[in-house]
Amino acid sequence: MRLRSFLAYGEYNFPFRLSRAFASTSRLGKVERQTNQQLPSSPARTRFAPSPTGYLHLGSLRTALFNYLLAKATGGQFLLRIEDTDKKRTIADGEQRLYSDLRWAGLQWDEGQGPDVGGPHGPYKQSERTALYQQHAEKLLQSGHAYRCFCPSEKLNELARRRASLGLPSDYDRTCDGIPRELSDERASVGDPFVIRLRVPSEPPEYVDIVYGVVGKPKHNKKAQNLGEALYEDPVLLKSDGVPTYHLANVVDDHHMDITHVVRAAEWMSSTPKHLTLYNAFGWKPPQFAHVGLLQDSGRQKFSKRKGDLDIRRFGEQGIFPEALLNYVALYGWSHNHKSDVLSLSDLIASFDMKFTKGNTIVEPHKLLYLQKKYATKYADEGGPEFEALVERVFEAIYHEFETASWHSGAQYPNALEGHELRSRVANVLKHTAKNYTTPPDFFDNYSYFFYDVPLPELKEDPGEKSSTRRETWEELASMRDVLSYIQPENWTESNLKEVISASLEDTHKTINDRRDGPDPIDIKDTYKALQLYLRRAIARGGSGPAMHTTMALLELKHPPYSARGNRRKIRSDSSRYHKREYKKSPLLDKFGHQVTIGVYVMGKVIFASTQLLYVSLAVTVLCLVLSVGIFGRVIAMYIASEMIEMKPALHGVVKNRGLAAE
Numbered sequence: 001m002r003l004r005s006f007l008a009y010g011e012y013n014f015p016f017r018l019s020r021a022f023a024s025t026s027r028l029g030k031v032e033r034q035t036n037q038q039l040p041s042s043p044a045r046t047r048f049a050p051s052p053t054g055y056l057h058l059g060s061l062r063t064a065l066f067n068y069l070l071a072k073a074t075g076g077q078f079l080l081r082i083e084d085t086d087k088k089r090t091i092a093d094g095e096q097r098l099y100s101d102l103r104w105a106g107l108q109w110d111e112g113q114g115p116d117v118g119g120p121h122g123p124y125k126q127s128e129r130t131a132l133y134q135q136h137a138e139k140l141l142q143s144g145h146a147y148r149c150f151c152p153s154e155k156l157n158e159l160a161r162r163r164a165s166l167g168l169p170s171d172y173d174r175t176c177d178g179i180p181r182e183l184s185d186e187r188a189s190v191g192d193p194f195v196i197r198l199r200v201p202s203e204p205p206e207y208v209d210i211v212y213g214v215v216g217k218p219k220h221n222k223k224a225q226n227l228g229e230a231l232y233e234d235p236v237l238l239k240s241d242g243v244p245t246y247h248l249a250n251v252v253d254d255h256h257m258d259i260t261h262v263v264r265a266a267e268w269m270s271s272t273p274k275h276l277t278l279y280n281a282f283g284w285k286p287p288q289f290a291h292v293g294l295l296q297d298s299g300r301q302k303f304s305k306r307k308g309d310l311d312i313r314r315f316g317e318q319g320i321f322p323e324a325l326l327n328y329v330a331l332y333g334w335s336h337n338h339k340s341d342v343l344s345l346s347d348l349i350a351s352f353d354m355k356f357t358k359g360n361t362i363v364e365p366h367k368l369l370y371l372q373k374k375y376a377t378k379y380a381d382e383g384g385p386e387f388e389a390l391v392e393r394v395f396e397a398i399y400h401e402f403e404t405a406s407w408h409s410g411a412q413y414p415n416a417l418e419g420h421e422l423r424s425r426v427a428n429v430l431k432h433t434a435k436n437y438t439t440p441p442d443f444f445d446n447y448s449y450f451f452y453d454v455p456l457p458e459l460k461e462d463p464g465e466k467s468s469t470r471r472e473t474w475e476e477l478a479s480m481r482d483v484l485s486y487i488q489p490e491n492w493t494e495s496n497l498k499e500v501i502s503a504s505l506e507d508t509h510k511t512i513n514d515r516r517d518g519p520d521p522i523d524i525k526d527t528y529k530a531l532q533l534y535l536r537r538a539i540a541r542g543g544s545g546p547a548m549h550t551t552m553a554l555l556e557l558k559h560p561p562y563s564a565r566g567n568r569r570k571i572r573s574d575s576s577r578y579h580k581r582e583y584k585k586s587p588l589l590d591k592f593g594h595q596v597t598i599g600v601y602v603m604g605k606v607i608f609a610s611t612q613l614l615y616v617s618l619a620v621t622v623l624c625l626v627l628s629v630g631i632f633g634r635v636i637a638m639y640i641a642s643e644m645i646e647m648k649p650a651l652h653g654v655v656k657n658r659g660l661a662a663e
Contacts (some may be wrong), residue, residue, distance in 0.1 A: 209289050
């Protein structure tokens with residue numbers, strides 16, 4: 001699927017919204033560290049603790065990035081912990097995908113779970129720490145900060161339905177809190193199923209959030225009080241099978257792993273008072289919390305791994321640069337003071353602070369394309385390993401297109417497809433088009449004319465043209481073909497082509513105005529536009545691309561650009577360009593009724609251009625027309641034409657001086 005498809009919602013449900021301008025033109029560069037009082041003065045230990053119940057998506061990647069940046073900006077450590085206690089929803093390859101996706105994005109953790117990592121605070125996988133959680137749950141029972149709940153699920157479901165009918169939250173009513181400790185121990189010893197609940201105080205503790213300030217002020221439900229309903233959150237800490245819930249495992253792990261700062265999504269703010277209650281119950285110092293707004297789609301729905309929203313792997317498969325994707329997600333929920341939004345990973349580390357923005361953010365897909373083009377330009381300018389990897393990726397995409405495209409119908413491909421020629425062509429085109437690069441498939445769609453021949457369209461006036469200038473100049477511009485055909489292979493360079501086109505433009509413009517009946521002369525800018533349109537249709541089949549002199553140089557056209565070489569499409573390679581020419585009848589000659597070859601036509605135009613050789617040209621032209629009747633005649637005519645041009649070097653001067661006014 002093309003990148004443009006997910007920009008228009010498509011498979012990914014990606015929002016199509018652009019809320020602010022971002023057309024920054026600043027170059028990528030080193031960003032100096034800025035003084036920021038919000039950064040901790042000591043090294044921070046942060047963690048990313050995903051659950052393998054889904055794949056890494058944009059929101060979770062941003063959470064990992066913010067924790068990574070905080071650790072690196074302060075000289076601390078970034079940990080990876082796997083929270084795999086939810087066995088029912090864990091997917092088979094979820095854990096391995098987390099490792100590979102984080103490493104693809106460039107976020108290598110210093111300590112934690114994963115191949116060849118580890119650390120002194122392991123294990124870093126919650127399913128391997130169950131005994132530790134059970135020990136701490138028992139401590140809470142002993143200290144009175146928790147209690148056993150023996151209520152069956154049927155009773156709890158009925159309580160939830162009744163509360164819902166009253167418009168109240170489905171909190172617990174503390175039925176089992178009044179069970180004496182001895183009776184609770186006895187029931188547990190005989191095997192009665194139970195869970196362990198945290199006894200949350202009536203006024204949960206307040207805390208200072210780095211983003212939102214003071215949070216956790218007590219809220220009293222007056223409706224419940226009027227109805228006589230007692231509401232107690234009292235979350236479950238340990239389930240009946242002995243597996244911990246997120247609340248208990250998260251707090252125990254953060255403490256034992258010496259986590260100093262927790263950056264996570266704002267949806268966890270409501271759980272933080274419960275976590276602080278646990279820290280207080282254990283007598284531990286809690287980390288500092290920073291809650292950042294959620295990433296939302298155009299419908300203001302949060303991205304979710306369970307829905308498969310914007311799986312990070314899909315970005316990589318489409319050819320998005322990991323550096324561009326990290327830069328992209330960093331801009332949502334965090335503000336900076338730089339003129340440009342283009343910040344590499346090292347730049348982000350150097351300029352990172354804790355100035356997170358409040359509120360949720362709607363993601364803008366166009367921003368990613370803007371960054372993608374900026375990084376492509378950077379890679380092309382530097383020419384380093386990143387550019388080599390880009391060339392290889394595009395080469396593979398084009399090779400795949402050649403093998404799978406329906407128009408090939410099993411045709412054989414030249415050996416150049418697997419050799420250096422195609423890679424070299426890809427690299428050269430990328431260097432000149434990097435500023436517009438998005439993905440390999442889109443690159444091939446936009447610049448396919450660089451890699452295979454398409455049927456040459458009839459070069460005539462476009463019925464839809466509104467410009468009178470273009471209608472008047474179209475036939476005059478056709479003589480540009482002849483000028484280009486005289487350029488020798490060694491002179492077919494970008495600078496020389498630019499000079500030839502510029503000189504021909506002036507001659508063409510003068511000729512058009514000399515023949516014009518109207519009083520007002522045509523502006524040379526209009527002639528230039530018409531010339532560029534003609535060349536682009538003739539050479540690039542009307543496709544987008546670099547300037548025409550650059551395009552022609554990249555194509556390495558050593559033959560007149562108007563020669564039709566058959567209606568079948570084929571790859572442009574050395575063998576097909578130079579050794580397998582098919583000089584067929586030019587469609588431009590049909591309207592004159594001639595059945596001559598390209599060589600005869602060009603030779604006749606050249607000789608007629610010289611008034612000094614008028615009689616010689618007439619004689620040779622007649623001879624060539626006679627000889628061109630048969631197959632052998634055409635071959636001899638082409639040979640005579642080439643010999644005449646080589647014997648008369650003065651003709652080149654005539655063409656140069658007369659330009660497009662050859663007739």
